[in-house]
Amino acid sequence: MNPTPLLTLLGLTTLLPCVPALTCQSRTTQTMKTVSELPFKWTAGRRRCQAGEGCQDTLMLIANGPQVNVLVVKDCTTAEDQEALVTQHRAGPGLSVVSYTHVCRNKDFCNSMQSTEVLGTLPTPAVPGPVRCPLCLSSSLCDNAPEQACPEGHTHCYSGTLRLRSEEVISNLRVRGCLPEPGCNLLNGTQRIGPIDVSEDCRSALGPQILDCYSGTIETIIKVSDLHLGWTMHWQTCAADEGCFENVMLIDNGQQVNLLVNKGCTVAENQNPEVTRHLEGPGIAITSYAQVCRQKDFCNDYSTTNALWTPPPAPGPGTLHCPFCIAKFGCENAKQRVCPAGLTHCYQGVFKFRGGNIATNLRVQGCVRQPGCNLINGPVKLGPIDLSEDCTYLAVKILRCQKGTLETIMNVTDLPFQWKAGRTKCKVGEGCQDTLMMIQNGHQVSLVLTKGCTTTSDHEVSITKHRTSPGFSFISYTHVCSRKNYCNELSTTAPLWVPPPVAVPGTLHCPLCLSTSGCENVPKQVCPAGNTHCYNGVLRLRGGNIATRLNVWGCMPQPGCDLLNGTQEIGPVHVSEDCNPQSDTLTCHKGVLVKFGRDLSKNPVEWTASEEQICVAGELCQETLLLIDVGHHSLLLGSKGCTEAGTQDITGVTHNSLPPGMVVASYFRFCSDSDLCNSARLSSELLDTFPQSAGPAPGHLQCPACVQFSGSCNNSELVACAQGTSHCYSGNIELTGGGLSGTVSIQGCMASSSKLLLSKNKTIGIFSVNEELARDTSASSPVSPNGVAPGCHGQRCVLKRWDIATTLEMKEPGGREPSSLSVSIAA
Structure with a gap:
């Protein structure tokens, strides 16, 4: 029998069963050295792992003449134990690639590698031959690499990009050098080294070097108190003449902040990083950041609001009262608040964002120093987005139109x-x-x-x-x-x-x-x-x-x-x-939805996709929506696109869990009757199937409640469960398919005697799912009404930790989930 799970109310920290867990060395380093600087040594931090995890060491060394790229990744891992292994992926002279991997669980800090000495010595310099090639090893571009004599026996010049990808590493390494044979096979077929996926691209040999850039769009409204924020994004490969761009804008009315982040590829000319303060606070404040770069892959790497937002001075309250609101809809009943001293006018207007797959009308109300509709002093260009200001919208009555x-x-x-x-x-x-x-x-x-x-x-x-x-x-x-x-x-x-x-x-x-x-x-x-x-x-x-x-x-x-x-x-x-149509192919709506919020099981939200996809012959269109509502927080995951041949036309709804416990339900449709048949526009396709009933009365059970996609449920909020619930749930659903991949971490109140939310189901529409309990919920100890939680009884307790890894996410300091987040991605 598993030990009883425990909760502590001091910090609302979730605890795993009281079983030993390892502490491992933790560090990620990528650095460029010369051969004369080897061996390279380092120190590492420490990390407490989850129960069952081991410690891993990965070292990858790529040598090219006098240059050496050293990549070190040390951390916790779920991989099986592996004896220390040194692999010569390509032996020199000339270009050489060698790695060290090790996974262990025998003791704390068993991943103790701290020097490149474990790889031995590099090949000795060879006699130069008649062939000369450009020589370069860099995370930047290699357009002007100098030529050097190749070792004797090397007959071909290599030009390629090594892509290194893991949760800890997103890196491109430009390589030019000498090889004894032609082709794009520097790695000799190697595809994975420890936790790192490695791949090779030699298209740059045929023309200008092609950049990889961070790519994605974030639009969200948060509380001022929730700043500072950080984010990570997916990446895309640009066209030959394109660079990387990024634009960030904060619109702050003293209570709420609208955050807009847009990154990707562009043909625009280079622009040095620039912060523009369009309007200073207190009151409404508007700040933007812009950059266009080409000096290296992922140069559009700005990932935090820290440089944009500093708390404005806090003057005393004045005498003016104004409505305060930042919203895409619904500022008609905004609450009145006292303006800071020195602000004399109420502002109400609409900021229109157009371009770069964005079409947003943002309603803004708050306090300003002067009258008028000129907060941004005319139209503003944010990369591909045009921003304009209009103060007539809120004064115009809502129109009625013919529709059909x-x-x-x-x-x-x-x-x-x-x-x-x-x-x-x-x-x-x-x-x-x-x-x-x-x-x-x-x-x-x-x-x-x-x-x-x-x-x-x-x-x-x-x-x-x-x-x-x-x-x-x-x-x-x-x-x-x-x-x-x-x-x-x-x-x-x-x-x-x-x-x-x-x-x-x-x-x-x-x-x-x-x-x-x-x-x-x-x-x-x-x-x-x-x-x-x-x-x-x-x-x-x-x-x-x-x-x-x-x-x-x-x-x-x-x-x-x-x-x-x-x-x-x-x-x-x-x-x-x-004029070359394929009569047996469909066109489908394509896109994914990740939306956090409140009451998403009651209030329908828009569910559209901005892109279209031409399917392979025989494929169908699909749309899948998964709702998880734990009470005070909700998560919607959606996908639209093509799906493999062999699926039949079908529409279905599944209610895995309904009140008085958590809501877990899904809607899916597979169709082939017409182009763009996966055309549901609102989540009401699912919500309208819920039974209508009055909310259950509160009970005496209390449970931590949380839902996170590719995030953790640390410091979960404790909530009172409804009558009819019997125990607390804590588990994870591994979800893949339809352009989404990640872990949904869930905590909440359970009404059913079953331990599992999904009743061992392995598919939800296009999604493949696998549910695992984070602990034995049959033995879970709900918090007593007097607020006292059971203790650990002298045993060592291990803090629960989930590694965050997603293509597009929002993070707040301390791991708290944002109060509201809506992200749309073109898969």
Whole structure:
């Protein structure tokens, strides 16, 4: 039987069973040395491991002539014990790669390696041969590496990048040097050294060196008291002419802070790191950071708010009262607060962020020194993001607009055509839009209509003739307005449609088709005079709740795949053309969702994906949503994309746990009936399936409650459980698939007599899951109502620790979870 798990109320620290655990040396170091500086020695810190973990030592040494790269990783590990092993991945002279690995559990600090001496000596210098090659070993670029004579027997010049990846290491090592054979095989097939994944890329030998950059976007609103923050991000490989960019902006109204972080690749010119204080506090303060760099991989490595935010001076309270708010929605009922002394005006406005996959309207209310709408002194450019300020939004009433979509194909003789739309209430600051497209091919015409709310600026009615060839025409109508309710009042094709003149027949015969299903076995028809080529392509229309794949066969006056004359956007609809379509492939929404918050089991949130993915033949579209709500905190994990062939069309909902305990439930859909069929827009697809019932009364049981994705549940908050709960739960769900990978750590109140939340299920939609208890919950000791927790009875207790490792995360000092975090990633 496992020992009873214990809790201490002094720091709300979660404890593992009272079993021995190792303490290991801990250090990660990567440094460049010369051969004359070897052996290299170091000291290390210490880390208390989880029960069952061992200690590991990894040393990797890459030598290239007089240069040596030394990488040391020492830490706790779950890997099996391994005797000390020295491996010569490539022997010199010239380039050489050698490593040392060791995993042990026999005693504390058994990973005691502290010098490169364990690897022995490097090969002695060789007799120079006739071949000369550039020589470089660097984390920066090697464009101007000097040439040196290669050792005798070395006949080829090597140019490549070694990528080293682990939880502790994200590093690229540029290598140029001499090898005795051609090819991209410096590592002789090695793919992993200790905890480090190693890979090789020799594309730089064919042209300019290609950078890797940190990449991702964070938008979140937090309390001022929660600063300072740090973050980590995924990485991407750039195009040949691109550099790395990063932009960070803080908007602070004295109570809350909006944090925007955006990183990635860019063609923009280099820009030295620059901090701009657009507006000083107290009151509303706005600060930004920007950099564009190319000097090395991952040069956009700014990862904390420390340089941007310092607590402003705290003047005494003044006499002015203003509403305080920073939110994407819902500042109408903001609370009034006392402004600091010296601030004389209330500000309310909207900051519009556009570009770089961001389209946000941020409502800001607070105290300022002067009147007006000029907090940022005109539009601001943050890398790919345009920031503008508008103080008219909050004064404008919320509009109501006509709403609806129409996708149909009819005969030309049925025109003009009329319709009646529905109605909707927009968000603050939104206008109404009308978009109509008419694609005519011979006697057929396709109508595509979308009406609704939009954040786009007003523009008058615009009718555009994208193509008007004989026998074929493509015309669009767009309009955005905010002058009155239901101003997007287009209800007929009459403004666009004028019957074309009767065309004189020519001599060319082409198949004629306009269809959303297919054009097989269509008869040939005589083309109008002036048409000299047959067209065969697919038009894809995406956006504004439109997802159409239109097959077009017909007559054109010139060859090529340019039916659209370069048109890419019509209102909210993106249009594209493909003249080599694969009829058996789907296009699916693609993206992942990671959202922390409160009451996510009650209040639906938006669940959309900004990207699309063309699947492999036979694949289906999928969307999967997993909700975990422990009471005061909730986590939503979502995924949209393609999934492997063989899956059947199916939609399902699973309720693994419902009140009075924790909520653990999931929604999934696999579909192939149409492009972009994985189109659920809100988490209400899951929430609407929950039974309606009054909240249970509080009981006497108290448990720590926490949910974290790729984070720890240290210092969990103690909560009162509802009546009907029987014990405390503490466990972890390993989750992979659909673009997400990590550990979900969970603590909370359990109503079921079962130990497991997922009842041994191994799949949730696209996710593969494996649940493990962090301790024996059948023996868990709930905290007594008088607040006294059981003690350790003299045995040594081991603090629970979970290593944080995720592609995109937010961290606060002390490991606390952010009060609110919403992250969107293009897998």
